[in-house]
Amino acid sequence: MKYKYICLLLLLTAGRTYARSGNDSLLDRLNWTIEKAAMYDAEKVQQINILRKTLQKDEHLSLQQRYTLCQQLYEQYKVFKYDSAFAYAQQLQALAREMNDPARINYAGIKLGFVLLSSGMFKETGDYLAAIDVAALPDSARAEYYTLKGRYYYDLSDYSSDQYFAPGYTRQGNSCMDSALILFKPHSFNYEYNYGLMYQKMGNMDSARYYYVRAVALKNLTTHQVAIATSSLGNIYIRTGKKDSAIIMMTKAAIADIASSTKETTAMFILAGLLFKEQDVKHASRYIEYAVADASFYGARLRKVQVSAILPIIESEKINTVEGQKKLLFAYAAIVTLLLLLLVWLAVIILRQYKKLQAAQKVITAAHTLQQEINDKLMEANTIKEEYIGYCFQVNSAYLDKIKKFKKLADQKLTDNKYGEVKYLVNNIDLKEEREELFRSFDRIFLKIFPNFVGVFNSFFREEDQIRLKDNELLNTDLRIFALIRIGISDNVKIAQILEYSVNTIYTYKTKIKNKAIIPKEEFEERLMDIKAM
Structure with a gap:
């Protein structure tokens, strides 16, 4: 039962939810309730099984006790499953006859008429209603009888839906409702609801809405009563063109139907149609399928026909959408x-x-x-x-x-006719010393430009073949040859002239040195030219 109370609480607060979040929020709540439907049905089946086991196992029950259990089982089944409700209504009638109780016999006839009407069997309903002796019924049962008969005529009016028969059925229904309303307690749910239903069938939508709103506002309503009142109020909104309000009411009714395990219902079916017109094919398709499943489960022939008529249209649109x-x-x-x-x-x-x-x-x-x-x-x-x-x-x-x-000194000697001293001056010039001084000057300036020349050059040879300089010696002839090459003088003739050697001697020096190198001969001069200047 706790799940029904939770759902009822959610339903009563759904109006505020809609005002805050719109239809989508309320539809999400309905979707959540659909997911819980099996739980609500399982709870109802559990209650039914307890009653059935009590009825079947206890052989010492009196006819009165058996009648009461059958009546409770009928109430559980009347909007849940048609064939079971019809069977227990028949048992009620059989037990009433066994007890020879006219009031109970006629009351069982009302129950049979209700399930037959819910199933869409109008002729059979009329037969059972005609067989009921109203005078034998107490006031409470008589009010239920007139209400059922009024609904019977209203359903015939809706079913015929023509200008010839429908108005007459409606008038007969209103007459029955007048008789029922006299018997209902004022301001009770049945009083407010049936007044609204009568005004609705009369075409007075403002008055119908007034009484339906009063019915919804009553305290201590059952979940099923909430479903009936909100569904009826939703129909009023449909007829007055208030689509959003109609969707809200029908959604509330559908939630209450699921929470009360009501399978004989129109709320989900009507809601699917409303949403389909609003181009919400996704929700419409889901709800119409659920309505078909409920109608099939209950066994309502008329309802299955009604639902099946719109199902292909919605499914076709769903396919088109897909x-x-x-x-x-x-x-x-x-x-x-x-x-x-x-x-x-x-x-x-x-x-x-x-x-x-x-x-x-x-x-x-x-x-x-x-x-x-x-x-x-x-x-x-x-x-x-x-x-x-x-x-x-x-x-x-x-x-x-x-x-x-030298010129000044020679001029002075010649002026003084000292020719012998002039000769001495000429013979005193040491060309070898001058050449060596020239080489030393070259060596100094070269090593100033290439300070790493000797070390890098010796790296081209094995240790035993490397050039060893004497004390106070900057470069020797071997090094000078390649030093001249490094500064761009590569012609053997020019090198020979500078160093005062023959060309062959220069060639011999170069060949001998290259032969000792550990690097290829063809790379020797390229590596030599790679020695960097400071």
Whole structure:
């Protein structure tokens, strides 16, 4: 029972929920209730089983006790399952006859008429109602009889739905309702609800709404009564064109029907139709399927016909919607595929451009490296030129000073006719010493430019073949040959002239030294030129 109370509490607060969140919030609550439907039904079946076991196992029950249990089982089944409700109504009538109780016999006839009318069997309902002796009924049962008969005529009016028979059925229904209302306690649920129903059938929607609202507002309503009142109020809103209010009421009614395990209902069916008109095919499809399942479970023939009429329409629209979604999805897929192909094409172009850029970068890097090497060599060449120009000026200046002094001294001797002393001066010039001084000057300036030359040059040879310089010796002839090559004088004739050797001697020196090297001969001079200047 606790689940019914929870659902009823949710239902009574649903109006505030709608005002806050709209129809979707209330439909979400209905969907949640549908998920719990099996739980509510299981609770009802449990109650039924307890009553049935009591009725079947206790052989010492009196006819009165058996009648009461059958009546309770009928009340459990009357809006849950038609065939079971009909069977227990028949048992009620059989037990009443066995007790020879006219009031109970006629009361059982009312119960049989109710389930027959709920199943849509109008002729059979009319037969049972005609057989009832109203005078034998107490007031409470008589009010129920007139209410059932009024509903019977109203249903006939709705079913015939024509201008000839329908008004007459409605008038007869109103007459029955007048008789019932006199017997109901004022301001009770049956009083307020049936007044609303009568005014609705009379076409007075304002008065009908007034009484239905009063019925809904009553305290201590059962969940089933909430379902009846809200469903009827929803019908009023439908007729007055208030679609949103109609959806709210029908949703509340559907929630209450599920919570009370009511299978003989129209709320879910009507709600599905309303939502279908609002283009909410998803919810409409789910609710119409649920309504079909309820109608089939209960066994209401008329209800199954009504529900089945709209089911194909909704399902067809659902299929159309799905097909539309498929087409839309296909269009999206095509667009995405085209975009993907475009992306791949752009990626290929970008990759090609990137490779070209990399190749250009490599060319630029190589050119930059080459330019840097050229710049380094130019700087090196400039350094060498600057140093050697300075060296040449210094050497030439020194020689010019010597020549100037020699000329002055020779002029003085010749003026004094001292020819012998002039000869002595000429013979006193030491050319070997002058050449060695020239080499020492070259050695100093070269090592100033290439301070690591001797060490790097010796790394080209094994230790035992490396050049060992004497004390106070900067370079020797072997080193001078390759020092001249390093500063750009590679011609053997020029080297021979500078060092005052024959060309063959220079060639022999170079060949002998290269043969001792641990690096390939063809790389020797390239490695020599790689020796960096400071």
